[in-house]
Amino acid sequence: MNARRETLRGWGFAAPALIWTALLFVVPFAVMGAMSLAVLDGRTLIWGLHFDNYAALTEKAYLLRAIFVSLEITVTVTVVSILLAYPLAWVIAFHVPPRWQRLVLLLTILPFWTSYVVRSYAWLLVLAREGVVNTALTGLGLTAEPVTLASTRFATVTGFVHFFVMLLTLTIYANLIQLSPNYRRAAMDLGASAFQTFRHVILPLTLPGIMTGAFLTFVLCIGDYITPQILGGNNELTVPQVIMVQLGRRADFPLASALAIVLMAIVTLAYLGFARWLRLDRV
Amino acid sequence: MTRLNRMFLSTTILAGLAGLAGAGNAEAQDTLNALVWCDHTDAALIEPFEEAHDVRVNLREYEGTGAALALLEQSRPGDWDVLVIDGIDVFRAVEAGILAPLPDDELPTADFFPEVVMAENNSRDGTTYAVTEKFGYNTISYNAEAVDPADMQDLSAVWSETYDGRISIYDYYLPVMGLAALAEGIDTADITEGSLDAIGAVMDTMRSRAASIGGVVAAQTALATGEVDIVVGGGEWLTAVLAEDRPELTWTIPEQGAVRWSQSIGVLADSANPDLALEFVKYITGPEGQARLATSSCFWGMPANAKAGAHLTEDQKAVLRWDEQEDYLARTQLYPAPDAALDIEMQDLWLNMLQR
Numbered sequence: 001m002n003a004r005r006e007t008l009r010g011w012g013f014a015a016p017a018l019i020w021t022a023l024l025f026v027v028p029f030a031v032m033g034a035m036s037l038a039v040l041d042g043r044t045l046i047w048g049l050h051f052d053n054y055a056a057l058t059e060k061a062y063l064l065r066a067i068f069v070s071l072e073i074t075v076t077v078t079v080v081s082i083l084l085a086y087p088l089a090w091v092i093a094f095h096v097p098p099r100w101q102r103l104v105l106l107l108t109i110l111p112f113w114t115s116y117v118v119r120s121y122a123w124l125l126v127l128a129r130e131g132v133v134n135t136a137l138t139g140l141g142l143t144a145e146p147v148t149l150a151s152t153r154f155a156t157v158t159g160f161v162h163f164f165v166m167l168l169t170l171t172i173y174a175n176l177i178q179l180s181p182n183y184r185r186a187a188m189d190l191g192a193s194a195f196q197t198f199r200h201v202i203l204p205l206t207l208p209g210i211m212t213g214a215f216l217t218f219v220l221c222i223g224d225y226i227t228p229q230i231l232g233g234n235n236e237l238t239v240p241q242v243i244m245v246q247l248g249r250r251a252d253f254p255l256a257s258a259l260a261i262v263l264m265a266i267v268t269l270a271y272l273g274f275a276r277w278l279r280l281d282r283v
Numbered sequence: 284m285t286r287l288n289r290m291f292l293s294t295t296i297l298a299g300l301a302g303l304a305g306a307g308n309a310e311a312q313d314t315l316n317a318l319v320w321c322d323h324t325d326a327a328l329i330e331p332f333e334e335a336h337d338v339r340v341n342l343r344e345y346e347g348t349g350a351a352l353a354l355l356e357q358s359r360p361g362d363w364d365v366l367v368i369d370g371i372d373v374f375r376a377v378e379a380g381i382l383a384p385l386p387d388d389e390l391p392t393a394d395f396f397p398e399v400v401m402a403e404n405n406s407r408d409g410t411t412y413a414v415t416e417k418f419g420y421n422t423i424s425y426n427a428e429a430v431d432p433a434d435m436q437d438l439s440a441v442w443s444e445t446y447d448g449r450i451s452i453y454d455y456y457l458p459v460m461g462l463a464a465l466a467e468g469i470d471t472a473d474i475t476e477g478s479l480d481a482i483g484a485v486m487d488t489m490r491s492r493a494a495s496i497g498g499v500v501a502a503q504t505a506l507a508t509g510e511v512d513i514v515v516g517g518g519e520w521l522t523a524v525l526a527e528d529r530p531e532l533t534w535t536i537p538e539q540g541a542v543r544w545s546q547s548i549g550v551l552a553d554s555a556n557p558d559l560a561l562e563f564v565k566y567i568t569g570p571e572g573q574a575r576l577a578t579s580s581c582f583w584g585m586p587a588n589a590k591a592g593a594h595l596t597e598d599q600k601a602v603l604r605w606d607e608q609e610d611y612l613a614r615t616q617l618y619p620a621p622d623a624a625l626d627i628e629m630q631d632l633w634l635n636m637l638q639r
Contacts, residue, residue, distance in 0.1 A: 042623040043375065060631060062638040069638075121504070128508040148448065150510055151495035233495030233505075234454055237637055245634065249457075250626060251349025 036257035045254070053258035063242065067262065070238040073153065074222040077160040078214050084161065085168035085213070086206075092169070093176035105173065109166045116163070120230040123159045124150050127231075151233020159227045164220070168213035175209025211277035218270050223263060239263050315559050316341045317365035318351055320546060322417070322579035323567075331575075332566045338559060348372040355381055360553035364560040370545030371457075371620035373404050373413045382412040383552040389561070390414050391568055394590045398612040404620075405547055413549035416567050417576055419584035420615055421458030422541035424506060424517025424534040435513070438466040438539050442489045446513055451505045452489060452496045453516025456633035461542035461618040462516060463489065471542060471616045476628055486636050489515060496637060499582065506532055519603060523583035526602045536611055543615040545587075570594055577603065 039050045057063050088108065096104050111119065126132050127149035134146035149155055183205065187197040225240040234241070239259055246256040317323065321344050329340050345351045348369055355363060356379075368376055376382050392400050392414060405413040423435050430449075434440040442450060452459055461471045463485035469478050494511050495501070503521055505511045507529060514521055518541075522532045548567055550560040566572045573586035574594035585603055586592075592605060604611065621629055 040623075043378075060634075062631070062634040065638045121500075124501075124504060125508060128504075128510050130509045148494060151497075151505070229498075230501065233451075233497060233501070234637055235495060237634065242634065245630070247350055247353075248347030249349045250623075250630065251347075251353045253353070 032257045032260060035253050036261050038254040040250070040252050040254055043251075050254075053255045054262075056255060056258070057262065062237065063259070066237050066239045066242045066259075067266075069236045070222050070240075070263075071266070073156060073160070073228070073238065074218055076157055077164060077221050078217045080157065080161050081164040081168050081217055082210060082214060085165045086172055086210070088165070089169045089172035089176055089209075093173050105170070108169055111162065112166055117226055117230070119162070120159050120227050123155065123162070123231055127155050127158070150231070151235060153232065153236065155231040155233070156228045159231045160221055160224070163227075164213075164217040167216060167220075168210070171213035171216070172206060172209040175206045179205055207277045211274050215270065215274040218274075219267050222266060222270075313337075314339045314341050315365065315556055315563055316343070316363045317367070317563065318343050318345055318354065318363050319365070319367040320344065321581035322576060322584070323367060325575070325579040325581060328567075328572065328575040328579055332563060332572070335566075336559065336562060340563070348375060352376070352379060352381075355379075355551070361555035362553075363551050364554040364556050365548065365563055366551055367416070367546055367548050368413065370401060370404050370415060370418070370547045371617065373547050373549070374407070374620075376549065377407050377412050381552055382549045383554065383557060385411045385414060385550065385561070385564065387411050389565060391565075391570075391588055391590070394570075395587045396585075396589055396608065396612060399545055399587045401545065401547075401617075404545075404617075413547035414564065414568055415545050415587040416548045416573070417584045418543060418545040418587060419520050420518040420534075420536060420541050420543055420611065421453065421455075421462065421516045421618060422518045422534060422536050422615075424502075424514040424521045424532065426506060426509075426512045426531055427533050428531040429509075429512040432535070435535050436537050438462065438537050441513060441515065441537070442485075442492045444492075447492050448494050449512040450489070450493045451502050451511040451514045452493050453502055453514060453521075454496050454498045455516065456629055457621075458542045458544060458618045459489075459516045460486065460629055460633065461616070464619070465539045465541070465616070468539075471619045474619050474621070474625070474629075476625060479628060479632055483632050483636070486632070487639075490636050490639060520582040520584050523602045524580070536614055540614045540616060541611075542618040543612075544584075544618055546584075574599075 034047070036053055037049050037051070038045055038047045039052050040046070057067075092101055092104050092108070128134070129146040129148070129150075131150070133149060134143075137143045138146060179202065183201050184197055187201045188194075192200065222238075223240060225238075225244060228238045229241055229244075232238075237245075239262070243256045243259045246252040246259070315338055317340060319342050323329070324342050324344060329342065332338075333340055345354060351366065351368065352375065355366070366376065366382070373382075390411070395415065396418075399415045399418045401415055402411070405411055405415065423438075423441055425432070425435050430446065434443075434445065460474070460482055463482045464471055464474050464478060466485050467478075467481045469481065474482070490496075493515075495505055497505055499521065502514045502517060503525065506514055506517070506521070507525060518534050522529075522534055525532050548564050550557055550564060554560045567576060568588055570588055570590040571594050573588040573591035577584060577586040577591060577595065578599055583603065585605075585608065592600060595603070595605070600606070619629070
């Protein structure tokens with residue numbers, strides 16, 4: 001009887017979250033799935049089981065290209081962010097005195113406090129032909145002419161990396177400070193070099209932190225519209241940008257929904273790839 | 284919880300919800316809800332109307348006719364009173380049955396520049412559903428200190444090798460494809476599926492010379508920061524707000540002509556405040572409202588009502604090129620208004636160009 005009551009109480013506590021998820025995720029997702037199988041005939045929406053929008057992915061080159069562009073940018077951002085965030089987290093965790101660590105972490109995530117849109121426009125000004133970077137390059141005589149940096153994939157990746165290094169630093173730092181120094185000492189005692197200790201002991205133990213941050217980076221980056229729109233100069237389009245174009249004038253919700261479903265499928269595959277290392281208890 | 288408690292709780296919640304609904308209705312008496320473009324959000328434009336009528340104007344910006352129509356479809360009848368819409372898309376709103384007829388005798392269209400009355404766009408079967416409120420040009424904006432202004436008079440010179448990498452293209456396919464059509468000698472009203480190869484070839488050239496394709500803010504930033512020296516598809520709406528500090532950023536209409544944009548305003552058929560909504564339309568299209576709308580902090584554009592000139596300063600009229608409008612109107616064409624099938628073809632062509 002008590003067990004039954006406990007079960008009911010458990011469901012009772014979980015009910016608000018379940019109802020919330022059902023109303024704001026499951027139902028909208030089902031509607032979006034149904035919408036992706038509808039078609040637009042002229043300007044009239046026709047419901048049904050049509051696969052035209054998915055077939056369009058193979059028929060319209062720009063749609064397939066958008067998926068590849070999104071994947072290329074997302075993978076680049078994730079890898080570069082990890083390579084920059086890991087040493088930063090390492091320095092904070094092991095080379096900054098404990099009493100200063102909180103302040104240094106605060107300074108690390110300070111850019112989080114500014115508006116995402118404002119930060120993107122700020123990068124546009126920094127990377128412009130007459131911006132800080134080009135002024136420095138030409139001023140130091142490193143380049144004769146300003147280099148095209150804004151409105152490029154480089155600009156998009158830079159804007160993203162600036163944001164996600166902060167996120168990854170937090171997840172990796174949280175993982176690093178949980179490691180007992182005895183692991184390193186034991187490895188060194190057994191004759192491992194500093195690199196071997198890192199490669200075979202520290203890195204595997206910090207994979208949960210890396211992968212959690214990497215997965216969040218992947219999900220947030222592949223679905224982002226603002227950064228590529230502002231910094232990429234529309235020189236190539238990501239999936240969210242193509243979705244927005246479909247909605248803006250023509251209100252092609254079926255095609256936009258199909259693209260959103262494809263985006264979710266990619267994130268699901270990414271989750272399956274990351275799942276082995278996603279251990280939030282270690283972060 | 285006892286049955287009585289449950290009843291009490293349910294009754295309280297229902298009473299609360301009813302109260303909220305009542306409050307919503309009461310608020311609707313004093314509020315005008317308008318779905319607009321960003322130029323209507325300037326307090327200098329809206330506050331005089333609010334004070335004169337003792338109401339609050341609730342404004343919601345949108346981008347793209349499709350987005351606006353979808354939003355209206357998902358709203359309850361009466362949620363919205365006024366709609367500002369692209370001049371070429373009024374027919375879509377009329378077809379959807381969302382616009383109310385407007386009384387011709389109460390609209391100041393007799394004072395309008397004749398070319399922008401556009402009865403063929405704003406009316407159907409003799410009934411007026413919207414009225415033009417502002418217009419301007421999608422043409423060539425440029426930095427006069429960085430390019431040869433004489434080159435800007437010829438579209439093919441604009442996207443010639445001379446300006447390779449110094450061009451930004453305005454991120455909206457209809458006006459830019461309209462300009463490409465004009466460069467090929469095709470009138471914007473005559474664009475068909477058969478014209479798209481020629482237009483596509485021009486756009487390929489344009490694209491190969493372009494450093495970026497950007498919306499209003501991005502194109503303005505690119506021109507102001509020297510990232511580019513030319514914006515294809517730009518116009519007074521792009522450079523006017525920069526004119527005071529950067530007079531070298533200017534615009535022209537080339538020999539081949541340019542594309543004209545226009546926006547219209549109408550009252551929604553389900554409006555809860557149709558009389559107030561009509562007053563708002565009359566204010567916006569009247570001389571004073573027109574002058575304020577023309578010089579809105581979001582973007583400038585020519586007022587449809589010629590009598591607005593009396594409320595603009597000489598400097599403002601100079602930036603708008605007031606005295607040249609007769610010539611400009613004669614040399615420009617309304618931007619393409621494709622049917623649904625052609626629209627898909629044009630958008631696909633545009634997206635393929637971007638993804639090249």
